[in-house]
Amino acid sequence: MFLSNIDQVLNFDVQTIHFFNPNPEFPPKIVFEKLKNALQKLLVPYYFLPGRVKVNTETGRIEIDCKNAGIGFVVASCEYTLDELGDLVYPNPAFEELLTKELDATLGADGHPLCIVQMTAFKCGGFAMGLQTNHAIFDGTSIKYLLQNLAALADDKPLPIVPCNERELLAARDPPRVTFPHPELLKLKIPIGQEGEGEQNPTIFDTTPQDLDFKIFSLSEKDIFYLKAKAKAGPTNGKGKITGFNVISALVWRCKALSNSENDENNLLERSSTMLFAVDIRAKLNPPLPTSFAGNAVLTAYAMADCKRLEEAPLSELVDLVTEGATRMNDEYARSAIDWGELYKGFPNGEFLMSSWWRLGFNQVEYPWGKPKYCCPLVYHRKDIILLFPDINESNAGVNVLVALPHKEMAKFESLFYKFLSS
Template sequence: MGTSCQESPSLLQDLKVTIDETSTIFPSTETEKKSLFLSNIDKVVNFDVDTVHFFAANKDFPPQKVAQKLKKALEDALVFYDFLAGRLNLNPETERLEIDCSAKGAVFVVGSSEYKLSEIGDLAYPNPAFAQLFHKSKEPGDLPLCVAQLTSFKCGGFAMGFATSHTAFDGLSFKTFLDNLAALAANKPLAVIPCHDRHLLAARSPPRVTFPHPELIELDNLATGIESSVFDASKEELDFRVFKLTSDNILSLKEKAKGSINGSATGFNVITAHIWRCKALSAPYDPARSSTILFAVDVRSKLNPPLPKGYTGNAVLTAFAVAKCEELEKSEFSRLVEMVKEGAERMSDEYARSIIDCGELHNGFPNGEVLVSSWWRLGFEEVEYPWGKPKYCCPVVHRRKDIILLFPPFGAGDGINIIVALPPKEMDKFGSLFHMFLN
């Protein structure tokens, strides 16, 4: 069928990056000092998201010129995204996490590698050494919400690394931010006017939880560092692999899904159902154990009224499906796809508001065995900067074994890349099941 699992290739352990300059950057014009309300969705994802965007050499835009343009564009962007120059703060009166728009600044770093871009290996493979391509602040109590690093390679290619707080953006709003950053770098107007009103996703008054929410774990207290089980970093030894599905593989899964399912199955639904079965059955087998899969659903268009296109906060909630391991092993694939489809369709305006209200009453956090997060069609690789589109964009390796990421393939390939992190024995079982259930 053309599917493949890329075994751990020979990876550079050290990209030999030298940091040449680190500076704090500020909005290019004065911004208003204020506090930014964070929704109950925002406050759940209180961790950084680290991405690297690779670019081929461009004779008209050597890395030094790109660094200058990128720094200036970021300073201009901080005017329109003033909260990115602020800091997270726990309001003592409301006991809510918020962003203090204090203009303390973001961080801009310039570095250089001793390697050519062609020498650092497969860009689509999650190499832990890519962590050298973005900067982590070591200042306790003064953590910037946005850090950008421009790293040049010997060939003239370069990487842009971003570490941004997930409280600031979800994937879609970060893509819009990048579009706007690219426009500013080209001295053009913003591509999309950002909307920072997080009250659009505030809880109702009084809160009304109108559905049961087995996909949430309820916490009595919410400290700034609390994370739910699926967001917890694992202390176990983990293997990292990329599983690849071609468009033919996805079409084959859609064919398998035909039968009891109502309507046609989407690519996302069949991929998610396939991953769910493999992940649940890769753990020590207990036929009576329940497995809950979580998957991200963008609610922007599902709300009434819909959110503005430029909404900058987190507008993604976790839909879910639950089944016993025995059912996942023995059921027709179409049944598993149906459960995933039902989970996505459950996410109506009222259901989304009920989740948000549950967060107000109980600090509800996503809770499940595995979370599938799709970056497949976010379009980071389609952002048109003055120096061109990225060759590839990828997350930096995380140590969360219960989050599986979907990414577009490298270059002009079709299909999808699935990035998995699991303990070695579970990874071997996952790989075997991944291929077995495709046949």
């Protein structure tokens, strides 16, 4: 199966945990059997899922070998109740136990599976579903549709969303036409799929071993309303779209840029800062992609400003910059970025990435035994990625901002966060 240039740079695993309260009509043993049967049925419309990533030696590109090698399904139990796990919102290193990341070759796995599901029963009758998938085959939206389809099959219902597997819809043009500068992308001349295993490319996805503090900054519905009102009241050029994501991104960008201690304090305000964030391009292309497109249909948008402007400008002006980054992503810009990937590979390139899980809606999926109590990514502490994820209450009106930074930068970030939030 062909993988697009967007898919090419996302060849890594993503893990999520989905927690479920006890349901007397659906004890874990029954749920696990239903999910196993549903997963087997799911492999028909998602025929590539039991395949494996391989490198095409002629093109230097990765692709999916749809050889039906299978996915992983693991059953586990835990001596704790769900309540004893404590605050599910707070990133808990113990949640690593709720996922299986590798399968032993003796279990019949032929290479690394594209999908592994672990079901863990708690003493109370609740359970967790740990899901690991390769990002090269799904983005957040297509994972949500996969979960909705899984829930329907577990309830013996037809698929609500038939996946569109035509990944060639995002193929580069021939010849490639890069019609915009792309400061959000890093130019690499290494042929796709031919990087050395020990090679370290300076991309936003690189992990750097650092001693980092991490904190969750919770914004209530009232806080978000206040930020929106503040942006609306400020001077603006009229381009700013005052959404929850845009006002939160503007606030976090300002704090992250001004807390950076890698530069001399005297030169800090002269430094340029670039925030990256994902934009779904399904509806932005001409013609639009099918909503059910199963591959990665997100590209990296950017907002750029010097730190002096980030410190002094009103919130409305920063919201304008974030909005500009999203509206820049029209059909021609998206096609240009995809063509850039054909020529230069095109890893994201910026100071940090805002990764939003806030509105993906994983916790709104209706299974036969009910909706999840909470869904969250398995969190890695990375100073170059700031996560937004929903609160645990039903409304999802609030948002949690997970930040990981060296101690000195964290103290500065925290001080700036509450200063800018209340001023």
